[in-house]
Amino acid sequence: MTDNSRISSAALRSLLKVYFIMGSVNCRLDPSEVLTEALTGGITLFQFREKGNGALTGRGKLELARSLMQLCRAHGVPFIVNDDLELAIALDADGIHVGQDDAPAGMIRRRLGAGKIIGVSAHNLQEAQQAIQDGADYLGVGPVYPTNSKADAQPVRGTQLIEELRMRGIDIPLVGIGGITLSNAAPVIAAGADGISLISAIAQADQISDTARGFVKKVDEELRLRG
Template sequence: MSNMNSETVRPLLKVYFIMGSVNCTEDPIEVLSEAIAGGMTLFQFREKGAGALIGEAKLTLARELQQLCQEHHIPFIVNDDIDLAIALDADGVHVGQDDEPASSIRERIGYHKIIGVSAHTLEEAQQAIQDGAHYLGVGPIFPTRSKDDAGEVLGTTLIRELRQQGISIPLVGIGGISIDNAASIIAAGADGVSVISAIAGAKSIKEATAHFVRNTTQL
């Protein structure tokens, strides 16, 4: 991808699908194909949790998912694993508060890659922006079963607070997001929603993704 900045990243956050093999009941390649067909805008490979692939198996799956994204011009982002992102020449990384800061990641992966940072407070958001994040993942908005380490549920309060404090960086809501509550997150000031189980676990992945696309489109 060409050089990315916050404004080129903003529209990509609309329906941000996060997935690893542990989130899928079907073949992950098929799940991602269906989500792409439904109109998802950005993909994050997150291979974590009980039964997650490691080593060569993780790398192989990542390569296959990345190739699928490339064929459809969807940016491919790696969760936390900076070495994997470098090995794959991924389009970017997403890190949490316990990972290395965006400033040092930037030196490792290059200045043309996307960096997203999870933020749970105004202070964390300000620090991430100072460190050079392109976007912030704000949450958990609602209770979630997809992450064992999810923090206290924030609702849409923090998104509103960040916007009221003049923070204009792209924001994506994360945690417990469903088709029913996606529009409320956009209304609070987010640019998009990041979704794991509401897409990966849907009966029709393509249909669920398309619903999210509709529910995050501001009229």
């Protein structure tokens, strides 16, 4: 992404379809191998999230992030950084995803520039409205189902919040996150999400490319059914 203009909602909805999130602690294999397989399988967006016990810091984190970003660039898939604004700036990443305890989207926008993607986690209507007011491009909504991938996960919401946001007229791109698998992804899209975020469902899969490909097919099918 080299254009300085803000990404359109239509383009972002397409990018959110199969949104893979991963760091070294999530992988059984080398992270570069995992990401390469996921990219081959057709993931549409990647977020580098290096958190948890044994996570890399400093130069090790920077070098891993840079190598993974290069893989994304080679496949034409945007590379998003989780939380770490300084890392996103240093890499000239395609964007950043932040939580409720991080800097507001407006301040991040001023530092990153208009052409970058800014996502914000939202766990209720008020958080969603504030994030939109602050200038978020999309919202990560969840956790939809129980998850072990995030130690700081909020209470499970099911698809209720996604449905509520759509019923309240919120039309910003939404991606569901938390415990999503091939067997439970359909209700997330049916509720109004534009895509699904996945960590362990892809990172821990035995056949990573095939699994990613299966998620792409499932989301496309459900979007067609929803019309």
